[in-house]
Amino acid sequence: MVAKTMEDLVSLCKRRGFLFQSNDIYGGIKGLYDYGPMGVEFKNNLKQAWWKSMVYERDDTEGLDASILSSPKVLKQSGHEDTFTDPLVDCRSCKSRWRADQLDNNQCPQCKSKDLTKPRPFNLMFKTAIGPVDDGSSFAYLRPETCQQIFTNFKNILDSTSRSIPFGIAQIGKAFRNEITPRNFIFRVREFEQMELEFFVQPGTDDDWHKYWVNKRIDWWIEQGIKKENLKKIEVDEKELAHYSKKTVDINYLFPHGEEELEGIANRTDFDLGSHTKNQHEFQIRSNVMKNSDSTTKLAVQNLEEKNWYIPYVIEPSAGVDRGVLAILNEAYQEEDIDKDNKRIVLSLKSHLSPIKAAIIPLKKNNEQLVNLSKEIKSNLQKLGLGRVVLENSGNIGKNYRRHDEIGTPICLTVDFQTLEDKSVTVRDRDTMKQERVSIEKLSEYYKKYFN
Ligand code: GAP
Numbered sequence: 001m002v003a004k005t006m007e008d009l010v011s012l013c014k015r016r017g018f019l020f021q022s023n024d025i026y027g028g029i030k031g032l033y034d035y036g037p038m039g040v041e042f043k044n045n046l047k048q049a050w051w052k053s054m055v056y057e058r059d060d061t062e063g064l065d066a067s068i069l070s071s072p073k074v075l076k077q078s079g080h081e082d083t084f085t086d087p088l089v090d091c092r093s094c095k096s097r098w099r100a101d102q103l104d105n106n107q108c109p110q111c112k113s114k115d116l117t118k119p120r121p122f123n124l125m126f127k128t129a130i131g132p133v134d135d136g137s138s139f140a141y142l143r144p145e146t147c148q149q150i151f152t153n154f155k156n157i158l159d160s161t162s163r164s165i166p167f168g169i170a171q172i173g174k175a176f177r178n179e180i181t182p183r184n185f186i187f188r189v190r191e192f193e194q195m196e197l198e199f200f201v202q203p204g205t206d207d208d209w210h211k212y213w214v215n216k217r218i219d220w221w222i223e224q225g226i227k228k229e230n231l232k233k234i235e236v237d238e239k240e241l242a243h244y245s246k247k248t249v250d251i252n253y254l255f256p257h258g259e260e261e262l263e264g265i266a267n268r269t270d271f272d273l274g275s276h277t278k279n280q281h282e283f284q285i286r287s288n289v290m291k292n293s294d295s296t297t298k299l300a301v302q303n304l305e306e307k308n309w310y311i312p313y314v315i316e317p318s319a320g321v322d323r324g325v326l327a328i329l330n331e332a333y334q335e336e337d338i339d340k341d342n343k344r345i346v347l348s349l350k351s352h353l354s355p356i357k358a359a360i361i362p363l364k365k366n367n368e369q370l371v372n373l374s375k376e377i378k379s380n381l382q383k384l385g386l387g388r389v390v391l392e393n394s395g396n397i398g399k400n401y402r403r404h405d406e407i408g409t410p411i412c413l414t415v416d417f418q419t420l421e422d423k424s425v426t427v428r429d430r431d432t433m434k435q436e437r438v439s440i441e442k443l444s445e446y447y448k449k450y451f452n
Contacts, residue, residue: 004333006256009326010185012333012345016407018042018355019186031182031190038407039325041355041388043193046224046324047172049352050195053220054170061168061197062161066149068174069130069140073294077275078148079243080125080141086180087119099180124177142176147316150198151272154299165301165312166209168199172321184257186322193321200312202303203270203286206246209315210267214249217263217317221251224324225350226331230254231262244271244287253327262327263319270311273299283311328353332408338433347408348431351451356409357387358447363416365395374415377425377440384444386451405430411450413443 013019018039022032035043055063075081087100093113100119107114126142143149150169157169172195182188201209214233222228236248246267253262274285277299280292300309332347351357360378362370374391382389392400397414404412414426424437427446438446 004256004330004335006185008335009256009329009333012347012406013039013329016403018329018407031179031188033186033189033322038355042349042353042408043321043325045353045355045387046328047193047195047321049224050220050319051170051172053223054168054195054197058168060163060166061170061199062157062163064150064153064157064169064171065173066146066153066171068143068176069128070143070148072139072141074148074152074276075125075141075144077290077292077295078151078272079275079290080144080148081123083243084125084144085121085123088122088180089119090117091115092117097180102181122178122180124179126176126178143174144177145175145196145318146171146173146194147196147198147272147318150196151276151299151314154200154273154276155297158301166199166201166205168197170195170197172196184255186326187255187257187260189322194318195321195324196316196318198268198272199315199317200273200301201315203310203313206267206269206313206315210247210249210265213315213317214251214265217265217319218251221253221262221324221327223350224353225328225348226253230327230331232259236264242266244268253323255323255326256330262323263317265315265317268314268316270313272314273311277311283309285311344402344405346405346430349408349410351410352387354408354410355388356390356404356407357381357411357451358389359392359400359404359409359412360389361392361397361400361412361414362395363397363414365393369420370415370417373419377413377415377443380444381447384448386448401428413438 016038017036020034020036021028022034023029055061089098089100091108091113092115094108094111096108096110125144127139130138130140150171173193174191175194176191179188179190182190199209218231221231230253232252234250234252236250241248246269248264248266250261251263252259269287270285271287271289274287275289275292276295278295278297283300300311302309332349334346334348335343336346337343358381360374362374364370371393378389378391401412410430412428419425424439426435427438428435
């Protein structure tokens with residue numbers, strides 16, 4: 001097996017329709033990517049796996065899908081207006097701009113000049129006008145993280161469900177950051193998706209819950225096909241902690257470009273609810289929050305034994321969908337020698353993540369009987385609701401196998417002339433390339449077992 005590089009992944013993604021540079025036909029925009037036919041299925045499957053584990057399989061969480069456009073008041077109170085910055089430097093020689101903390105030897109990566117300006121803070125939030133008059137008086141931010149609207153909806157969700165502490169609110173959605181130097185394919189982009197859970201707990205129980213979530217999240221990534229040895233738990237240095245965090249553990253992954261953060265699990269204490277609550281003086285808020293004279297709602301819960309009201313602490317597992325996609329693609333990508341002269345690329349994805357679950361291939365594309373039977377099998381398997389099944393009616397079995405190996409389709413079903421005689425199809429397994437005959441009658445059961 002040959003070592004894979006980021007270029008291998010980028011090339012596969014473009015060739016097989018996982019990812020394209022956004023606005024490509026107009027020259028592209030840096031830091032933006034579009035998910036193609038295979039990419040959208042794969043990404044949806046990953047998000048679904050997260051939702052299943054964070055919402056459906058638990059009895060202490062609820063879901064949310066909040067708006068992306070956010071009031072400046074929310075992002076003032078969260079600290080983003082004042083502190084969500086990266087240090088920006090200009091190169092005086094070639095006029096390029098860089099993130100000061102990512103430079104080697106304080107040198108411009110483009111022209112190698114050392115004639116750089118002093119770093120100045122650059123706010124990463126995108127702004128847009130709200131309403132028909134764009135005079136700067138009414139604007140909103142595109143949210144830089146999905147969680148802030150979870151905090152602002154805390155009371156709505158408490159009041160509309162029967163939840164009590166501890167409980168969590170999960171959300172998956174887009175976030176936007178005007179990164180100075182987006183790079184490494186979809187690792188650092190300007191528009192991306194996050195999967196975030198805000199888990200509200202009683203102060204004092206937060207350390208244990210934090211440990212619980214770190215372990216739970218590592219196990220989940222392993223279930224998605226990431227090798228344990230490629231994941232690392234890194235406790236963020238106290239000096240590097242975000243302003244809201246008492247403790248953060250990053251789950252780092254060995255990406256093709258190096259080891260970097262895949263997910264962060266932060267103990268955000270009572271910072272967020274404390275900062276967004278009305279009547280802050282009524283509560284013993286432990287973190288250093290900004291005074292709030294705009295909020296209309298108290299974001300507190302009552303301790304039923306002691307009858308006092310308090311602001312819960314929050315544990316936040318926050319994962320990047322796009323980084324997850326990149327990490328899993330990297331794990332699954334393999335180049336294999338089939339024999340002395342032939343090799344193949346195969347994506348050994350876990351079957352629940354595969355964009356296509358099965359391909360049905362009639363041996364001859366113009367044979368009506370074979371094609372009709374294939375269509376019927378496709379339709380029956382599709383109705384089982386386990387994901388996308390496709391009919392491949394190009395008549396070239398070898399090319400179809402190669403394509404489906406590269407997009408990670410777990411099984412290919414070939415309908416041939418024997419099928420017309422004995423009502424069985426050839427099932428080819430992606431990983432072993434072994435083939436077996438399965439009767440059409442038993443196909444649904446076989447298929448269901450395969451994917452469970
Ligand atoms: N609410 C906490 C928060 O947003 P973060 O560490 O800034 O924390 C969480 O982001 C996750 O979002 C990261 O671990 C990463 O997976 C993803 N992420 C952050 N910035 C990103 C970017 N520019 N491009 C792609 N993914 C990003």
